[in-house]
Amino acid sequence: MAKQIAFTFDPRPALGGDDFLVAPSNAAAVQWVDRWPDWPGPVVVIVAPMGAGKTHLAHVFQAQTGAHMVGVDDLVQHRADGVLKNATALILENAEAFLAQGLDEELLHLYNLAKEDGVKILMTAERPPARWGTALKDLSSRLKTAPVAEIEAPDDALLTALIVKQFADRQLSVEQDVLTYMLARMDRSFAAVRTLIQAIDERALAQKRAITIPLVRQVFEAE
Structure with missing residues (x-):
């Protein structure tokens, strides 16, 4: 890893050995997770577009609280x-699906x-x-009073930190010029970072090459 790349994000342990990086774009949602069980009501809703990290943060919440994941x-x-x-807390992901x-x-x-x-429910x-458009007025009125924490699209600093970390997890190093090249061309989501890093790693391994701009360019051109 290039020594000049330094970050001050707070890593939060989650499932699968990953880390959740706290940044301005997700700080409000993290604060609600940390406040559990001191919530004003039974529900907190985390709102974010696909790939912005709400599932990852739900896993952080599960690890911290022992919450049960509840699917449809x-x-x-x-029922x-x-x-x-026997639940201390619950997680309902993609609440609109219910x-x-x-x-x-x-x-x-x-x-x-x-x-x-006194059980708290984290919804995403x-x-x-x-x-959400429920026709049940009692449910609608209750949900509208729930605190809502939005996770915004990750900025360059957070995306860079994620890229560096995921390369490091694979015991790979990357230089600043490669990071700059990637940031200018990639989709700006957490999911895109994972997909891109995997593709770059596989190509570097197949070609037995270091991770350079020409190699990354091949990955983009292959999409």
């Missing part, structure tokens, strides 16, 4: 009472029971609750 099938099969059993499956009533029941039991979504 879980709520259908076990609100079942998923709350409404798309007609689980409005069960979601309201889950909200009410969680409030009674691509849009804020006010835009």
Whole structure:
């Protein structure tokens, strides 16, 4: 790793050996995770576009709290009472999917029971609750009172830190000129970083070459 590349991001351990890097774009969401269980209500909603890191942060929350991941099938099969059993906290990813499956009533029941039991629910979504479109007024009014923390698109500094870290995880080094070249051409999301680093690593390994601008250019041209 080039010695002149230095960052001050706070790494947060998550599942799979990855680190979640705290930056201005995600600091508000991280603060709500850290405040658990001192939330004003039973639900906090993290809103971010696909690939911006909301799933990663949900895993950080799970690691810190022991929260149960609840999917649509879980709520259908076990209902609100079942998923709350022995739970300290819950995570509902892609919360709009529960409404798309007609689980409005069960979601309201889950909200009410969680409030009674003191269980907190972290929800993630691509849009804020006010835009989820449930026809159930009681559920809509409750969700609209939930704190919403938005994760913004990562800036250059955060993307660079992610790139450097993921190369380092693969025991690879990268120079500043390569980073600058990548940043000017890549999609600006966490998911894009993972995909790009994997493709570069595979090509460098196949060609037995160092990671240089010409090699990275080949990866972009192959997309």
